[in-house]
Amino acid sequence: MKSAVVVFPGINRERDMARALKFVSGKEPAMVWHADSELPKGTDLVVLPGGFSYGDYLRCGAIAARAPIMEAVRTHAAKGGLVLAVCNGFQIACEAGLLPGVLMRNARLKFICKEVFLRIERSDTPFTRQYNAGAVIRVPVAHGEGNYVADADTIARIEDEGRVLFRYTAPDGKLDPAFNFNGATNAIAGILSEKRNVLGLMPHPENHVDPAVGPTDGRRLFESLVSTLEAA
Amino acid sequence: MIPNEPKITPALIADHGLTPDEYERFRGLIGRDPSFTELGIVSAMWNEHCSYKSSKVHLRELPTKAPWVIQGPGENAGVIDIGDGLACVFKMESHNHPSFIEPYQGATTGVGGILRDVFTMGARPVACLNALRFGDPKHPRARALVSGVVAGIGGYGNSFGVPTVGGSVGFHPRYNGNILVNAMAVGIAEKDKIFYAKATGVGRPVVYLGSKTGRDGIHGATMASAEFGDTSEEKRPTVQVGDPFSEKLLLEACLEIMRKGCVIAIQDMGAAGLTCSAVEMGAKGNLGVTLDLDRVPTREAAMTAYEMMLSESQERMLMVLKPEKEKEAEAIFQKWGLDFAVVGKTTDSSRFIVRFGGDVMADLPIKELGDEAPEYNRPFTEPKKLPILDAKSIASPVSIKRALEGLIASPDLCSKRWVWEQYDHLILNNTVQRPGGDAAVVRINEGPKALAMTTDVTPRYCEADPFEGGKQAVAEAWRNLTAVGARPLAVTDNLNFGNPERPEIMGQLVHCVRGISEACKALDFPVVSGNVSLYNETNGRAILPTPTIGGVGILDDLAKMATLAFKAEGETILLVGETKGWLGQSAFLATVLGREEGAPPPVDLAVEKRNGDFVRKLIAASSVTAVHDLSDGGLLVAIAEMALASRIGARLDSPSAGIPPHAFWFGEDQARYVLTAKTAEVPKITAEAAGDGIPVRVLGTTGGSQLTLPGEDPILVSSLHALFEGWLPTYMAGGAAE
Numbered sequence: 001m002k003s004a005v006v007v008f009p010g011i012n013r014e015r016d017m018a019r020a021l022k023f024v025s026g027k028e029p030a031m032v033w034h035a036d037s038e039l040p041k042g043t044d045l046v047v048l049p050g051g052f053s054y055g056d057y058l059r060c061g062a063i064a065a066r067a068p069i070m071e072a073v074r075t076h077a078a079k080g081g082l083v084l085a086v087c088n089g090f091q092i093a094c095e096a097g098l099l100p101g102v103l104m105r106n107a108r109l110k111f112i113c114k115e116v117f118l119r120i121e122r123s124d125t126p127f128t129r130q131y132n133a134g135a136v137i138r139v140p141v142a143h144g145e146g147n148y149v150a151d152a153d154t155i156a157r158i159e160d161e162g163r164v165l166f167r168y169t170a171p172d173g174k175l176d177p178a179f180n181f182n183g184a185t186n187a188i189a190g191i192l193s194e195k196r197n198v199l200g201l202m203p204h205p206e207n208h209v210d211p212a213v214g215p216t217d218g219r220r221l222f223e224s225l226v227s228t229l230e231a232a
Numbered sequence: 233m234i235p236n237e238p239k240i241t242p243a244l245i246a247d248h249g250l251t252p253d254e255y256e257r258f259r260g261l262i263g264r265d266p267s268f269t270e271l272g273i274v275s276a277m278w279n280e281h282c283s284y285k286s287s288k289v290h291l292r293e294l295p296t297k298a299p300w301v302i303q304g305p306g307e308n309a310g311v312i313d314i315g316d317g318l319a320c321v322f323k324m325e326s327h328n329h330p331s332f333i334e335p336y337q338g339a340t341t342g343v344g345g346i347l348r349d350v351f352t353m354g355a356r357p358v359a360c361l362n363a364l365r366f367g368d369p370k371h372p373r374a375r376a377l378v379s380g381v382v383a384g385i386g387g388y389g390n391s392f393g394v395p396t397v398g399g400s401v402g403f404h405p406r407y408n409g410n411i412l413v414n415a416m417a418v419g420i421a422e423k424d425k426i427f428y429a430k431a432t433g434v435g436r437p438v439v440y441l442g443s444k445t446g447r448d449g450i451h452g453a454t455m456a457s458a459e460f461g462d463t464s465e466e467k468r469p470t471v472q473v474g475d476p477f478s479e480k481l482l483l484e485a486c487l488e489i490m491r492k493g494c495v496i497a498i499q500d501m502g503a504a505g506l507t508c509s510a511v512e513m514g515a516k517g518n519l520g521v522t523l524d525l526d527r528v529p530t531r532e533a534a535m536t537a538y539e540m541m542l543s544e545s546q547e548r549m550l551m552v553l554k555p556e557k558e559k560e561a562e563a564i565f566q567k568w569g570l571d572f573a574v575v576g577k578t579t580d581s582s583r584f585i586v587r588f589g590g591d592v593m594a595d596l597p598i599k600e601l602g603d604e605a606p607e608y609n610r611p612f613t614e615p616k617k618l619p620i621l622d623a624k625s626i627a628s629p630v631s632i633k634r635a636l637e638g639l640i641a642s643p644d645l646c647s648k649r650w651v652w653e654q655y656d657h658l659i660l661n662n663t664v665q666r667p668g669g670d671a672a673v674v675r676i677n678e679g680p681k682a683l684a685m686t687t688d689v690t691p692r693y694c695e696a697d698p699f700e701g702g703k704q705a706v707a708e709a710w711r712n713l714t715a716v717g718a719r720p721l722a723v724t725d726n727l728n729f730g731n732p733e734r735p736e737i738m739g740q741l742v743h744c745v746r747g748i749s750e751a752c753k754a755l756d757f758p759v760v761s762g763n764v765s766l767y768n769e770t771n772g773r774a775i776l777p778t779p780t781i782g783g784v785g786i787l788d789d790l791a792k793m794a795t796l797a798f799k800a801e802g803e804t805i806l807l808v809g810e811t812k813g814w815l816g817q818s819a820f821l822a823t824v825l826g827r828e829e830g831a832p833p834p835v836d837l838a839v840e841k842r843n844g845d846f847v848r849k850l851i852a853a854s855s856v857t858a859v860h861d862l863s864d865g866g867l868l869v870a871i872a873e874m875a876l877a878s879r880i881g882a883r884l885d886s887p888s889a890g891i892p893p894h895a896f897w898f899g900e901d902q903a904r905y906v907l908t909a910k911t912a913e914v915p916k917i918t919a920e921a922a923g924d925g926i927p928v929r930v931l932g933t934t935g936g937s938q939l940t941l942p943g944e945d946p947i948l949v950s951s952l953h954a955l956f957e958g959w960l961p962t963y964m965a966g967g968a969a970e
Binding site: 009013016017020031043050051052054056057085110111112113114140142144204206207210212213214 | 383386388390391392393474475477478480481552570571652653654655657658659660661662663664675680681790791
């Protein structure tokens, strides 16, 4: 696995992401500056990490989506390369047209940091092959704008195509508005691109990999990527 | 010639917060009338906030040294040795006045300022904490203030990318006109790569870095050095505006140029901005500084020298760089999109000279500006001793169960989840003990060592007896660190009081400091940094004396960390320490009976140390499964909190004979902890305790889904949970303030 973590000004979970990638894969990812125009040769996983790119003073992710490096990321994705876009990274991916829809303010208009329950909708993806479909995992969220919204046709389409990969649910995996804390449409927490090679999700699996710190439910997402890429 | 417009009049001097005597002192120092810019400069240097003129003489009493102290008070932040070539850099600072006027921006810039203090010294911030005090929940502005301050703290820390891991939130009508926002930041640096403000070398470039200078925050520090009247709303323009995005860039850029060895001296522009930072760098290095304001990056047109010298625009730094590294440093700042400008140079003249538009706007003796600042030994009165209340004379109007329910759902003791869920407390992936425990614990790099941290103070104790209250604030911080298994190392103090020109307020300050000093000495817990916030007073009504203590300790192995949640059913619950049933100034007396009376519980520091050392030893030996310190609400509230954190109930035995049950369960005797242990471990623990002369008694057993007390209806943990978690969200949603 040869991963590259893109660093935009104001991104702040890039170290957590790099640490998780190293922890699980044993390999140090390359840190790629937003103003660069090329990814390191041989990159097989691009990560858009969390944070507040450009302070999120404009629409979240809108400025970062137009950074020089994003052209290379689009090319990588167009060729079927894997892209993991977490939190602000998800917002950037939506703004860059890599994923449909948009992330709006949380339903209660507040930033929320807590552990949530996610149901894994399918295990036949490069991101979830080490999980069982239908399994419920516990991972943290930390965002103010994670309320996933798209027009009705888009929602219908991504649902029909099985592109919703994670949903906010109760601990038993049932949909429950009380657990859809940010008000996302259909409790969507993470979606795949049409070719299923780009994943955008609001929660932070990278913060739940190390048993010395806490739960490790996020770890299998990285193990899935490692097994996908090492097998390739 | 120094242009001298507008004319200096007694009214203008008074507007700058200088007394006629202080003005004459300044005139004497420079041997002539000052210019308008110079008047501004001296008002910035000599106000209470920057000069500590009322408190300095007393702060000297505080113990500041220990073998592990690398840097005590006087720099941007304190520095302690935490082993493995690493140092912990930390400080707490208030942003009370601005947060009352403009809660979001006030709180935001409070966090930004304290983070800057920490990374100015070369440390990467690893955690933030805070201590917040608001007025009566029924006060019409209370909700807006809570909401704004919490959003502001989160807004800055979350975006900057530092976890906000702990703190405290309290309410009292005495904060109706002056809320408290005390923010603490903790960072980690390499021990031999700490950066200081002291400039060295003549003719070196003085470099301005960071955001541009605007008109915000002019006279902020002066505003924070006066009490409020009815027109404090008009002071809104003195509040700065925070930009966490710029600060994050500034952090990365500063750490990068430090790593590359470019920096000789560095000082952040905090209170009184360019003035304080330039004077401090020069004065500490026995050098003069000449500033050329034409080169200062500004974001507004036609700013005057006076405005530039007094602006408190945020996210700015002043540095002296190695001349040969200037280009490299400039390239790094440009990469991060930040302003970089050489705005002056160091000189051998001992003068602070400010040039602008071809004129000299100020020419002042640099050392005297700081060293000759007025210092007052203000008159103070001895606080009145309050009588010790006899627990037997206080009847409980309600059952133990009802009292517990009332306490657990009270504004001060209820869950603060609504607050800390708005703070990113997990970023950096090192938060091993999250908010809600006795102390937050943050792993150091890859471990196994970890830092423990807490903020504590019980203002109603300090009001009733400033000396004992000061001791108690330190003891409680020490106890909270101990309760997670950490070895307490050092503290930062944030002393919040009213108007020091009133002898009774000065009496509170003096005696609180004495109490802090005595406790810090006895517990080997030196003060390494701090901040004083006076004039927290509106229309002559002062806040409760609130000397917040931020404590830091170290755990050698985070795997041995203790937490307060019960771990399993059928374990023995033990109480360490002596229970006399002290109800004076207790949360029980205040909440259940609506009385704030009597002397607060005394703190026996020798007992405190003995009991704490014993508990820490048990934690290190893995003899105990859960640990919680006793504080507000006493024994039963502590047990309830342990049950709430685990959803495991407990069966409790009869209280001691000779103490009324409500005094036994809710008394606030100090130096106590509740522990749980596997039943097989208990004989060993009690024998060890007996050997050390420490009172330990069995309180009962964990298990079930309720708290069972002799003679009381059982208390369901789930209903207690609803009360505990319910008050704050209900209140913030507009529900009842009761």
